[in-house]
Amino acid sequence: MNTAATPxxxxxxxxxxxxxxxxxxxxxxRTPSGAAGLILLSLHLLVxxxxxxxxxxxxxxxxSLLILSAPGAEHWFGTDHLGRDTLTRTLLGGxxxxxxxxxxxxxxxxxxxxxxxxxxxxxxxxxxxFMRFVDALLSLPWILKMLVxxxxxxxxxxxxxxxxxxxxxxxxxRVARAATHDVVARDFVQAAxxxxxxxxxxxxxxxxxxxxxxxxxxxxxxxxxxLLAFSSLSFLGFGVSPPTPDWGLMIANARGYMSFAxxxxxxxxxxxxxxxxxINLTADALAKxxxxxxxxxxxx
Numbered sequence: 683m684n685t686a687a688t689p690x691x692x693x694x695x696x697x698x699x700x701x702x703x704x705x706x707x708x709x710x711x712r713t714p715s716g717a718a719g720l721i722l723l724s725l726h727l728l729v730x731x732x733x734x735x736x737x738x739x740x741x742x743x744x745x746s747l748l749i750l751s752a753p754g755a756e757h758w759f760g761t762d763h764l765g766r767d768t769l770t771r772t773l774l775g776g777x778x779x780x781x782x783x784x785x786x787x788x789x790x791x792x793x794x795x796x797x798x799x800x801x802x803x804x805x806x807x808x809x810x811x812f813m814r815f816v817d818a819l820l821s822l823p824w825i826l827k828m829l830v831x832x833x834x835x836x837x838x839x840x841x842x843x844x845x846x847x848x849x850x851x852x853x854x855x856r857v858a859r860a861a862t863h864d865v866v867a868r869d870f871v872q873a874a875x876x877x878x879x880x881x882x883x884x885x886x887x888x889x890x891x892x893x894x895x896x897x898x899x900x901x902x903x904x905x906x907x908x909l910l911a912f913s914s915l916s917f918l919g920f921g922v923s924p925p926t927p928d929w930g931l932m933i934a935n936a937r938g939y940m941s942f943a944x945x946x947x948x949x950x951x952x953x954x955x956x957x958x959x960x961i962n963l964t965a966d967a968l969a970k971x972x973x974x975x976x977x978x979x980x981x982x
Contacts, residue, residue, distance in 0.1 A: 709971040716967025722960025726953075730777045739767040741774050741927050750943045760945040762936060771927035772949040776957060778922050779929065782839060783908040786846040790908075791901035794851030798858025799889050803866055803881060813859070819852050824911065832920050842921075846911065850904045857900045861893035895972035902965035906958045913954055929954045 710716035745765035753760045759768035801809045819827075828845050835841045865871060866889065874884050915921035916930030924931065929950035936946030968974075 706968070706971060710964060710967040713967050713970070715963045716971075719960045719963025719965075719967060722956055723964055726776060726957045726960065727780070729773055730780050733773040733777070737770045737773050739770045741766065741771050742925050743767070750939060750946075752943075753945055759949045760943065762932070762946050763939060766925075768932075768946055768949050771932060772929070772953050774927040775929040775932055775950055775953060778926060779909055779912045782842045782912055783846065783905055786843045786850070786908055787901055787905040789843070789847035790851035790904060791854060791897055793847070794854030795858040795893070795897045796885075797851075798855040798860075799862045799885050799893060800881075801855075802859040802862025803885060803889060805866075809859075813856075816852060816855055819849075824849060825914065828911065828915065829918075829920060832915065837920065837923060842912065842915075846908050850908055850911075854897070854900055854904065857896060858893060861896040862889055865889055865892045896974050899965060899969045899972060899974045902961065902968055906961040906965070909954070909958060909961070 707720065711720055743766060745761070748757070748761045748765040750763060751757055751761040751765070757767050757769065759772060762768055762771070801812050827849055831845050832841060871884060871888050874888050879887075912921060913928070913930030913933075916928045917934045919934070922928035922931055932950040933947050936943070936950075940947050
């Protein structure tokens, strides 16, 4: 049984996990920046889920008579180089990105967090050797690492999700390891070791509850970076395949017409930027709510 010297462990909230989530969201919404972030994020999620039911046009509908038409009453954001409605494609453009990153982010947090906690608890030469391997992976440009796998195995959800989850889980290892080092020397962890508890028991009962907040904040930030990475891959031609609407692909297709048809680039740029801003504002407010110092560096 743990001693009283366990202030880092969060007290149980009545109502379980759902009540805890509602309480955290309420705390985030109390700050102006947190409320703005939640509104932007909720709006994007709502549009991504419901847009196929109410968008004005079919995103695949090509009209050679309306190529690069200016914004007007029928096409509020104009049309693209194939005469397709820009507003429709913009509203649908975040669905693939949110689906891929929405699955890849928790996977990255789970595997990266567990690995960091495990090696932070293990310590010693094995921990040092593994962290040198992590440093080697982090030293390589992310775009090159992902392009190698995508070119090798092809595109598709079955490739994008594990690729993003793997590479964005690597920096989470450092965060989890740093948080574990702050906890592992405390009395309740030493008491658990003295009682003969196994490594997995210590991780589940003693360490995970005390590093969970740091992992949640880090995962929220990694979500925005994954979205940028996914859009960048689409911009380079290695992401979503046409005619599926995607913001990165839309920007790539419209960049050659910016001088006389800028709406084709501005619409997806504003949509992507507003989503990233919403996630970052929410993540910052979450960090303040949970008392996590995001500026703290992971030890080497």
